[in-house]
Amino acid sequence: MTDGVAVLGAGMHPWGKWGRGFTEYGAVAARAALADAGLTWGEVGSIVGAVTVRGGYPGYVAGASFAKALGWQGARVASVYAACASGAQAVDTARAQILAGLADVVLVVGGDAAPKGFFRPVGGDRPDDPDWLRFRVLGATNPTYFGLYARRRMAVHGDTAEDFALVKVKNSAAGALNPNARYRRRVGAEEVAASAMVADPLRLLDICATSDGGAALVLSSMEFARRHGVADPVRIRAVSTVTPRYPSTVLDLPDIATDSTVAAEPPDGSFRASIARAAYEEAGVGPEDLSLAEVYDLSTALELQWYEDLGLCAEGEGAKLLREGATALGGRIPVNASGGLASFGEAVPAQAIAQVCELTWQLRGQAGGRQVEGARVGITANQGLFGHGSSVIAVR
Amino acid sequence: MARSRRPAVDEWFAGEGARFRLLGTRCAACAAVFFPREDTHCRNPACPGGELTEVPLSPRGRVWSYTDSRYRPPSPYVSDPELPWEPYALIAVELAAERIVVLGQAVPGVTVADLAVGMEVEVVAGVLYEDTGTTWLTWHWRPTEVAV
Ligand SMILES: [Zn+2]
Numbered sequence: 001m002t003d004g005v006a007v008l009g010a011g012m013h014p015w016g017k018w019g020r021g022f023t024e025y026g027a028v029a030a031r032a033a034l035a036d037a038g039l040t041w042g043e044v045g046s047i048v049g050a051v052t053v054r055g056g057y058p059g060y061v062a063g064a065s066f067a068k069a070l071g072w073q074g075a076r077v078a079s080v081y082a083a084c085a086s087g088a089q090a091v092d093t094a095r096a097q098i099l100a101g102l103a104d105v106v107l108v109v110g111g112d113a114a115p116k117g118f119f120r121p122v123g124g125d126r127p128d129d130p131d132w133l134r135f136r137v138l139g140a141t142n143p144t145y146f147g148l149y150a151r152r153r154m155a156v157h158g159d160t161a162e163d164f165a166l167v168k169v170k171n172s173a174a175g176a177l178n179p180n181a182r183y184r185r186r187v188g189a190e191e192v193a194a195s196a197m198v199a200d201p202l203r204l205l206d207i208c209a210t211s212d213g214g215a216a217l218v219l220s221s222m223e224f225a226r227r228h229g230v231a232d233p234v235r236i237r238a239v240s241t242v243t244p245r246y247p248s249t250v251l252d253l254p255d256i257a258t259d260s261t262v263a264a265e266p267p268d269g270s271f272r273a274s275i276a277r278a279a280y281e282e283a284g285v286g287p288e289d290l291s292l293a294e295v296y297d298l299s300t301a302l303e304l305q306w307y308e309d310l311g312l313c314a315e316g317e318g319a320k321l322l323r324e325g326a327t328a329l330g331g332r333i334p335v336n337a338s339g340g341l342a343s344f345g346e347a348v349p350a351q352a353i354a355q356v357c358e359l360t361w362q363l364r365g366q367a368g369g370r371q372v373e374g375a376r377v378g379i380t381a382n383q384g385l386f387g388h389g390s391s392v393i394a395v396r
Numbered sequence: 397m398a399r400s401r402r403p404a405v406d407e408w409f410a411g412e413g414a415r416f417r418l419l420g421t422r423c424a425a426c427a428a429v430f431f432p433r434e435d436t437h438c439r440n441p442a443c444p445g446g447e448l449t450e451v452p453l454s455p456r457g458r459v460w461s462y463t464d465s466r467y468r469p470p471s472p473y474v475s476d477p478e479l480p481w482e483p484y485a486l487i488a489v490e491l492a493a494e495r496i497v498v499l500g501q502a503v504p505g506v507t508v509a510d511l512a513v514g515m516e517v518e519v520v521a522g523v524l525y526e527d528t529g530t531t532w533l534t535w536h537w538r539p540t541e542v543a544v
Contacts, residue, residue, distance in 0.1 A: 259430075
């Protein structure tokens with residue numbers, strides 16, 4: 001177990017629908033993170049870009065795109081694609097370079113200019129692509145998967161549409177306190193219930209929007225941080241990037257079917273739970289040590305699932321934990337103190353980085369009105385399409 | 397001239413009427429079943445790898461979950477933008493013998509109000525869309541207790 005790597009700087013471009021290119025969002029976030037770290041771009045030895053496959057520019061050259069926007073200076077470069085987990089894998093790549101001694105300081109950047117409406121696969125006739133097939137054959141948009149999970153929770157655990165709405169109410173209250181959030185208005189339960197049904201039982205305000213935005217981190221070795229005059233930085237202690245175990249019995253995007261369990265028993269716990277477990281093991285902490293969690297609330301119902309997968313409560317008790325107020329600001333274990341995707345919307349390659357930005361500010365005590373008192377340990381969690389796990393644990 | 401009838405995806409289903417079946421593959425070494433069909437390698441990590449042969453899936457199963465699509469899905473889903481959008485239900489169905497959950501559209505006319513988790517459904521041939529020369533076929537799930 002190493003001491004991890006230091007987070008010297010965190011920065012964002014505010015999220016919204018700005019209509020500009022993803023490199024602009026990333027470069028603004030990068031400059032903010034560099035300023036926060038007290039470093040110039042010229043002092044950075046390596047840049048890692050989290051990749052999008054959408055937007056007005058080929059995201060698969062993200063690392064170099066951001067480096068060019070900031071001004072070529074000869075830094076080592078990498079670009080990482082793992083769908084929603086891209087940002088976490090970019091952090092992981094930077095961390096590996098630092099721990100291997102390949103770089104002292106690494107800039108991690110993600111930015112996206114998301115299309116309006118539903119996410120869709122790139123064009124053309126591509127029947128060998130499972131993502132293309134689920135749209136073509138089933139018309140199964142992302143929200144329909146969220147609807148399937150939500151309905152399953154209602155049937156198995158007795159969750160209600162009112163429980164789901166409470167997640168939005170909670171997250172919008174936190175987002176109202178976050179200057180980088182796109183939606184900064186508190187939303188009431190009646191308003192969620194009155195919004196249009198999208199994928200039964202989920203309504204428009206149960207589902208996260210698509211957004212533009214950017215986020216960046218400056219990471220360094222602990223030795224560099226000390227030399228730089230930062231004795232007690234926020235440290236990244238774990239980055240979980242695990243894949244599922246066969247047979248996977250959850251119908252995850254973009255699956256048309258689960259694995260069969262005829263030939264092998266399913267593993268203990270879900271894929272999502274294994275993502276968190278790997279992070280806990282690497283960091284040497286458990287759910288009882290957490291001060292806060294930032295999770296991918298692609299839908300309100302999915303946030304409840306994360307409570308259980310992170311071990312914040314027992315299976316089936318997510319809604320109970322929510323109703324008790326434990327996951328709200330001021331509660332025992334605030335979840336999505338940033339406002340979450342409910343307040344930000346999805347800017348895919350930036351979001352997992354944005355989650356770590358929030359942990360950084362919280363652990364430094366710089367989160368303003370949404371500050372979690374005495375925060376010492378934070379976890380992020382999300383899941384990238386096609387089996388990319390993602391969870392980061394940061395400590396102070 | 398009558399349209400020709402063709403599957404929207406090759407080799408995922410076959411048969412007419414009561415003999416309509418989804419088609420998966422089974423590994424000869426470990427008996428793992430795959431749908432959509434896996435024709436190159438067995439994906440069971442504990443399996444040395446066996447020959448994959450086509451196998452029809454059980455025609456009936458139980459609803460694992462369901463939802464619907466109240467807004468028109470984007471392309472490559474095919475729908476006529478001139479016509480008002482008619483939401484359809486999507487059902488995830490658990491097949492007991494194969495121990496697998498398979499997603500599919502419900503037969504037209506079945507809405508989420510007709511469905512419940514645990515309900516029995518059967519697989520039937522359905523129409524995904526039609527163009528000038530071709531009727532593109534798919535599979536639909538039909539509740540055995542619901543008259544449509
Ligand atoms: Zn096998």
